[in-house]
Amino acid sequence: MITLLVHINNAEPIKLDVDTVPEPTDSVLIGKNPREKTEREVGWIEDGVTTIVLPWHRINYIEILPAPSDETEFPMPFRDS
Numbered sequence: 001m002i003t004l005l006v007h008i009n010n011a012e013p014i015k016l017d018v019d020t021v022p023e024p025t026d027s028v029l030i031g032k033n034p035r036e037k038t039e040r041e042v043g044w045i046e047d048g049v050t051t052i053v054l055p056w057h058r059i060n061y062i063e064i065l066p067a068p069s070d071e072t073e074f075p076m077p078f079r080d081s
Helices: none
Strands: 002-008 014-018 028-036 051-055 059-065
Touching: 002 028
Parallel strands: none
Antiparallel strands: 002 014, 002 059, 014 028, 028 051
């Protein structure tokens, strides 16, 4: 499963799980397990909804989030001390 952070017009971004990365020829984005960035339930989605369909004209841009196993630690350019 690939996790996307979808930035929707006039709404807070939501996380969605998809099987494949959307293609430029797709007219909608179909995602499972919709949730907020903080992993909480999305307020404007009804309880129990597990799959949503978003038309492309409502989406500003999409971020593809790395899997937890793919994350690497980058050296920070500043010190906390």
